[in-house]
Amino acid sequence: MTPDVPPSLRNAIKRDLRPTRPLRSPSVRALVLIPLAVAIVLAVPGLHVFRSDMGAIGFVKAWGYSFGQALAGLVIVAVALRESIPGRGLSHGAIAATIAVGLAIPAALLTLTASTFDIGPEPGGALAEGAACFRVSAISAVPALIAAAILAGRAFPVRPAIAGALYGLGCGLIADAGLRLYCEYTVPQHVLLAHGGAILGAMVVGAVVAKVVARRQA
Amino acid sequence: MGPPAKKDVELDPPEAELCAHMKAYLDGEIEAFDALYAAFAGRLRGYLLSRCRDAALADDLLQDTFMQIHRSRRTYQPGRPVTPWVYAIARHVYLMKRRSAGRRARFEETLAADMRSSDGLRDALETIADGDAVRRALRGVPADQRQALLMHHVEGWSFVEIAARLGIRVNAAKTRAFRGVKKMREQLKG
Numbered sequence: 001m002t003p004d005v006p007p008s009l010r011n012a013i014k015r016d017l018r019p020t021r022p023l024r025s026p027s028v029r030a031l032v033l034i035p036l037a038v039a040i041v042l043a044v045p046g047l048h049v050f051r052s053d054m055g056a057i058g059f060v061k062a063w064g065y066s067f068g069q070a071l072a073g074l075v076i077v078a079v080a081l082r083e084s085i086p087g088r089g090l091s092h093g094a095i096a097a098t099i100a101v102g103l104a105i106p107a108a109l110l111t112l113t114a115s116t117f118d119i120g121p122e123p124g125g126a127l128a129e130g131a132a133c134f135r136v137s138a139i140s141a142v143p144a145l146i147a148a149a150i151l152a153g154r155a156f157p158v159r160p161a162i163a164g165a166l167y168g169l170g171c172g173l174i175a176d177a178g179l180r181l182y183c184e185y186t187v188p189q190h191v192l193l194a195h196g197g198a199i200l201g202a203m204v205v206g207a208v209v210a211k212v213v214a215r216r217q218a
Numbered sequence: 219m220g221p222p223a224k225k226d227v228e229l230d231p232p233e234a235e236l237c238a239h240m241k242a243y244l245d246g247e248i249e250a251f252d253a254l255y256a257a258f259a260g261r262l263r264g265y266l267l268s269r270c271r272d273a274a275l276a277d278d279l280l281q282d283t284f285m286q287i288h289r290s291r292r293t294y295q296p297g298r299p300v301t302p303w304v305y306a307i308a309r310h311v312y313l314m315k316r317r318s319a320g321r322r323a324r325f326e327e328t329l330a331a332d333m334r335s336s337d338g339l340r341d342a343l344e345t346i347a348d349g350d351a352v353r354r355a356l357r358g359v360p361a362d363q364r365q366a367l368l369m370h371h372v373e374g375w376s377f378v379e380i381a382a383r384l385g386i387r388v389n390a391a392k393t394r395a396f397r398g399v400k401k402m403r404e405q406l407k408g
Contacts, residue, residue, distance in 0.1 A: 003255065003256060003259040003260055004255075004256075005251070005252055005255045005259075005284075006281065008382045008383050009281055009284060009285070009382055010248070010251075010252070011382070011385060012285070012381065012382040012385070013248065013251055013284070013285075013288050014248050015385065016288065017246050017248055017251070017288075018246050019244070019245050019246040020244050020246070020291055020292045021244075021292065022244055022291075022292050022293070022294060022295055022296055023292055023293055023295070025295060084293075085293050085295070085303075086290065086293060086302075086303050086306035086307045086310065087299075087302035087303035087304075087305065087306040087307075088298075088302075088303075088306075089306065155293045156289075156290040156293045156307075158306055158307070158309070158310040218314065
């Protein structure tokens, strides 16, 4: 015997039922962010100043690595959009691996690009320079974060904090891809606190935004 | 990173049938919803009952799950299995209910503690407990708002259930109950 739909439920569904176009796949939806990612990578050094050793590090290590990192950020946003679809959530291991790889990419690119790790701000200027880099990166991530939050919010993230943290990480990487064309410092404390801190900050903001959006939609 | 392309997902015959129903449902066919309900209601109720161990609550959660399935139907990707998608939604509905029940219990506990420790609040409680005053105040609330208020705050219906029963949108049910409470407060103060 098959159960019948309760009349009240059926009526409610019938009243609201109309043809609905399903969302496109997460990877296709993440492509929407490509122009924004390119604009962010170009705008961060373009609106401020290019690092003084652009010529010395070469085209590939400057532009190639930056666009590579932005592409990695887009892939992580696509992973977040996949996480936002019921039944397609990632395993804990996959989430941890995505976050670990995402955080390792800027560190790896810095290692491949820098010849020494002692280029830093003038004595006494570390805080101001660090704050400037953090601010530039954080502000640059905002447009991508808004777009990613809208894309994820159109789906139905059953674990919004995880989806938000992932797209925050992706957007943080995109912003940092522009920042590395602007800031040439290589001292670990500056890179970790200002650049890494901005990426972690974007993750936290993403998680909070996704939770708030999910609560408002509930 | 990406999932296998939807054409690569091989589905067993029952799942393929569910897929076809889901596609028809996305096209706006109510009969497809009936078929999905018939296919999932029993299994989902069993699943929800195993989680909450309360038959009445499981029935409520089942309705909420199908309402949520309806609201989220565009997140289903045609060609992919329907079952994991449905169960993920059911699990989410259950967890949300449990979370809100926990919050409500904590709130009521705090409120009860406050009531015990405050004479002023005890007086207020006595005033509210005064049946005549409450009945008078309720009479001053417009009928549609009173109905939503009583269904939610007294009988414990969810807004989704109220919306389904009254044939209105969920937001309208929330608004009616909210305005009803506001009106009742004014009546009790006045």
